[in-house]
Amino acid sequence: MNTAWILLSLLIFPGGLFLLGSGLVYEWVDRKLVARFQNRIGPRWFQPLADVVKLLAKEEIIPQEVHRGLFLLLPVLALAGALTAALYVPLIGFKPSFSFPGDLIVTLYLLSMMSLCMGLAGANTVDRFSLVGATRTLTQLFSYEAPFLLALLGPAIVTGSWQISQINAQAGNSLWFIITQPIGFVVALVGLMGKLELPPFDAPEAETEIVSGALTEYSGRGLALFRIGKDVELVIGLTLVAAFYLGGLANPIEFLLKTMGLLVVMAGLQSLFARLRIDQTVGLWWRVGALLALAQLLVLILLRG
Amino acid sequence: MEKQDSNGKFIVPIGPQHPALKEPGHFEFAVEGEIVTGAAVRLGYVHRGIEKGAEARNWTQNIYLLERVCGICSHIHATAYTLGVEKLANVVAPPRAQAIRTLVAELERIHSHLLWLGVAAHEGGFDTLFMFSWRDRETVMDLLEMITGNRVHYSTNILGGVKIDLDDEKITAIRKGLDFLEERTHHYLKVINTDETFLGRTRDVGTMSRQQAEELGAVGPTARASGVPRDLRVEAPYAGYHEFPVRLITATEGDLHARFVVRMNECLDCYRVIREILDRLPGGELATRVPRRIPEGETISRVEAPRGELVYFIKSTGGDKPDRIKVRTPSLCNWGTVTSVAVGHKLADMPMLLAGIDPCFSCNDRMVRVNRPDQSQTWSWENLRQYGIEYYR
Amino acid sequence: MKIGAMLGDILRSLFKKPATELYPFVKNPAPEDLRGALQYDPSKCTGCQLCIKDCPANAIELVTVDKVNKRFVMRYYPDRCVYCAQCVQNCRFKCLAMSDEQWELATTKREAFVVHYGKDEDVEFLLEKAANAGVEEPCIQE
Numbered sequence: 043m044n045t046a047w048i049l050l051s052l053l054i055f056p057g058g059l060f061l062l063g064s065g066l067v068y069e070w071v072d073r074k075l076v077a078r079f080q081n082r083i084g085p086r087w088f089q090p091l092a093d094v095v096k097l098l099a100k101e102e103i104i105p106q107e108v109h110r111g112l113f114l115l116l117p118v119l120a121l122a123g124a125l126t127a128a129l130y131v132p133l134i135g136f137k138p139s140f141s142f143p144g145d146l147i148v149t150l151y152l153l154s155m156m157s158l159c160m161g162l163a164g165a166n167t168v169d170r171f172s173l174v175g176a177t178r179t180l181t182q183l184f185s186y187e188a189p190f191l192l193a194l195l196g197p198a199i200v201t202g203s204w205q206i207s208q209i210n211a212q213a214g215n216s217l218w219f220i221i222t223q224p225i226g227f228v229v230a231l232v233g234l235m236g237k238l239e240l241p242p243f244d245a246p247e248a249e250t251e252i253v254s255g256a257l258t259e260y261s262g263r264g265l266a267l268f269r270i271g272k273d274v275e276l277v278i279g280l281t282l283v284a285a286f287y288l289g290g291l292a293n294p295i296e297f298l299l300k301t302m303g304l305l306v307v308m309a310g311l312q313s314l315f316a317r318l319r320i321d322q323t324v325g326l327w328w329r330v331g332a333l334l335a336l337a338q339l340l341v342l343i344l345l346r347g
Numbered sequence: 348m349e350k351q352d353s354n355g356k357f358i359v360p361i362g363p364q365h366p367a368l369k370e371p372g373h374f375e376f377a378v379e380g381e382i383v384t385g386a387a388v389r390l391g392y393v394h395r396g397i398e399k400g401a402e403a404r405n406w407t408q409n410i411y412l413l414e415r416v417c418g419i420c421s422h423i424h425a426t427a428y429t430l431g432v433e434k435l436a437n438v439v440a441p442p443r444a445q446a447i448r449t450l451v452a453e454l455e456r457i458h459s460h461l462l463w464l465g466v467a468a469h470e471g472g473f474d475t476l477f478m479f480s481w482r483d484r485e486t487v488m489d490l491l492e493m494i495t496g497n498r499v500h501y502s503t504n505i506l507g508g509v510k511i512d513l514d515d516e517k518i519t520a521i522r523k524g525l526d527f528l529e530e531r532t533h534h535y536l537k538v539i540n541t542d543e544t545f546l547g548r549t550r551d552v553g554t555m556s557r558q559q560a561e562e563l564g565a566v567g568p569t570a571r572a573s574g575v576p577r578d579l580r581v582e583a584p585y586a587g588y589h590e591f592p593v594r595l596i597t598a599t600e601g602d603l604h605a606r607f608v609v610r611m612n613e614c615l616d617c618y619r620v621i622r623e624i625l626d627r628l629p630g631g632e633l634a635t636r637v638p639r640r641i642p643e644g645e646t647i648s649r650v651e652a653p654r655g656e657l658v659y660f661i662k663s664t665g666g667d668k669p670d671r672i673k674v675r676t677p678s679l680c681n682w683g684t685v686t687s688v689a690v691g692h693k694l695a696d697m698p699m700l701l702a703g704i705d706p707c708f709s710c711n712d713r714m715v716r717v718n719r720p721d722q723s724q725t726w727s728w729e730n731l732r733q734y735g736i737e738y739y740r
Numbered sequence: 741m742k743i744g745a746m747l748g749d750i751l752r753s754l755f756k757k758p759a760t761e762l763y764p765f766v767k768n769p770a771p772e773d774l775r776g777a778l779q780y781d782p783s784k785c786t787g788c789q790l791c792i793k794d795c796p797a798n799a800i801e802l803v804t805v806d807k808v809n810k811r812f813v814m815r816y817y818p819d820r821c822v823y824c825a826q827c828v829q830n831c832r833f834k835c836l837a838m839s840d841e842q843w844e845l846a847t848t849k850r851e852a853f854v855v856h857y858g859k860d861e862d863v864e865f866l867l868e869k870a871a872n873a874g875v876e877e878p879c880i881q882e
Binding site for chain 2: 746750771773793794795796797824826838
């Protein structure tokens with residue numbers, strides 16, 4: 043692999059520019075679907091892009107009493123984490139750009155950086171809404187992270203590999219894991235929603251309570267970067283779940299169909315529920331989500347052994 | 348912004364500008380973690396001087412001024428006022444006029460309750476219910492626009508009667524709209540009674556016992572959800588409610604869920620009453636003459652607005668303008684219930700608790716009285732102006 | 741006791757036309773009794789001024805050009821008007837009405853908010869008078 047190829051894969055495809063674009067497209071599809079579920083028209087196709095352009099054009103206000111460096115660095119870090127994670131997943135059904143045994147764990151950690159950065163960003167300011175939002179973001183991080191991880195470990199254990207590309211290839215050859223491990227699929231999908239703070243898990247940014255949660259003080263560039271970061275995470279998360287549970291991603295058409303199918307389900311779930319309070323979220327994950335995922339994992343290990 | 352008040356409490360402010368509030372009001376919640384330990388309300392951001400303005404306008408002009416006290420329950424304000432003035436003038440509006448007043452008032456109640464359902468669902472993060480209930484609310488808004496000529500300010504009342512009439516075509520349209528709304532209301536009732544996530548946000552939240560409700564002087568659906576049998580349409584029927592009685596709808600739980608159930612059941616009763624009015628619409632005149640000068644006297648006029656008991660005090664000195672009009676809106680009575688039941692709940696419940704009484708902020712803001720022992724009670728305009736400048740500096 | 745009680749709603753609405761109205765492109769007809777802009781028929785007016793007396797917003801003025809020959813011009817301010825139709829109620833000669841067609845009254849020009857109703861020659865006469873600065877208008881009564 044020469045330097046030019048590495049740069050290309052980092053900056054244009056599949057990292058960098060392509061990922062940003064697809065993130066915006068997926069955000070639009072999500073918003074459009076939720077709107078249609080609610081009998082509305084929804085935004086036009088360029089709306090997410092227009093939002094980002096508008097935010098980038100706006101002044102970035104740095105509030106008093108924050109650590110300036112941290113305030114400016116955190117959005118970049120969050121986006122960088124998400125973009126890096128993309129290098130290890132089979133985007134568009136192509137082979138991941140980089141791959142090594144155990145990259146699944148690295149990817150999951152990189153994906154968690156987003157929530158961590160948001161929590162830090164909220165705790166960095168003195169704004170009360172941000173502080174409450176940061177607390178909730180981090181609380182939620184602790185609740186969904188373990189079940190989400192356990193849910194993605196299911197296929198890994200069955201295939202006997204911790205390398206995303208291998209699991210992807212294996213999943214394509216065997217029966218879809220959604221059929222053999224339905225609980226894991228549900229936990230993974232719902233965990234992804236928790237990760238992205240989508241309704242009903244949007245307590246950390248519940249607008250009717252704490253305005254915009256941890257990001258209340260962010261404006262302009264910082265807010266735009268956080269938003270793009272979230273969109274990128276949406277794409278990566280969908281790719282991971284589709285690759286693991288929906289029989290792998292071998293070509294672009296399969297990728298598009300499977301991830302969009304997942305997005306339809308996710309949009310439906312988003313519009314179906316009232317927002318959970320943070321205590322209800324934690325309760326749901328630890329009392330139900332984690333236990334189910336653990337039970338499934340136990341069954342898998344016993345069956346293998 | 349100070350994070351803590353003088354007692355070292357962590358205060359979360361909601362308002363005057365906040366996404367949860369559609370009108371300006373200020374609430375301070377002292378929290379420990381997510382638990383609320385204290386609540387305070389500050390109102391007065393939308394004082395418009397309507398009562399004073401009413402003294403400078405003649406009896407007819409005041410109908411339209413007072414209709415604008417509230418944007419959602421506009422008709423009921425005008426009804427309270429016209430009923431009071433008619434009482435002073437010793438005039439009774441003809442039965443057909445009374446029936447039409449009642450009809451519009453009930454349609455308005457449906458519109459108000461469906462609007463509230465959407466707002467409360469949105470505060471709880473249930474945007475789908477919000478979108479659907481507001482979509483269906485369009486039906487009743489269209490009906491009101493068709494029969495009165497406007498979606499919000501119906502301007503149906505004139506002194507001595509009403510200015511709109513119903514014909515067969517409109518009656519058919521209303522019936523058709525009601526059938527649709529009734530089906531949808533049953534559906535929403537099912538949703539709020541069965542949806543587990545929504546119940547998790549409403550059941551046992553903001554529970555107010557009957558005794559508490561009575562002590563705090565709660566009115567309207569807020570009080571009825573706590574089992575207080577208080578509905579002026581039943582207790583002291585006015586306009587057409589003698590002819591077309593309504594059912595008193597109460598619940599015993601007193602929590603947010605009970606308020607949802609009471610309001611939705613009230614909507615169902617509204618459909619029944621409206622159908623009855625349409626079935627037996629009295630014939631005859633639409634209005635009687637009311638003199639331009641209203642005889643001297645004072646009166647209290649009470650009606651049941653969608654949010655509760657609305658009281659008008661009207662005083663005439665025999666001229667063509669009122670001497671004094673005092674409005675006591677239902678939202679004002681219900682604020683105490685929010686601050687007293689808030690303690691011990693989660694911060695996340697606060698928006699729903701606030702929305703639970705269906706507050707109308709601009710309704711509240713009648714008059715600000717500054718009462719301090721070291722300052723004289725009589726204020727000149729200049730003093731008042733100076734005080735305002737100093738206060739907001 | 742169930743989760744997702746609105747499942748039926750959201751699935752149905754996915755295949756249904758959105759309820760949103762594409763307002764500026766598609767306009768729903770207004771109901772017949774809509775209270776839109778005020779309309780004035782000068783031929784029936786007797787100049788009794790009852791409409792002005794009860795207007796809660798001072799939105800109408802009647803300018804008498806020639807009282808004997810019943811030549812009146814009504815000056816109407818749509819921006820002040822609260823569309824309550826009390827003037828229509830007060831008029832005994834049915835020369836006032838609310839339009840059900842003119843209801844999109846927002847504009848960026850101030851001039852649109854002063855409307856003169858009357859016979860053409862009377863309006864012209866009045867505007868000419870107003871153009872000559874310093875000349876008083878013939879007996880404006882509010």
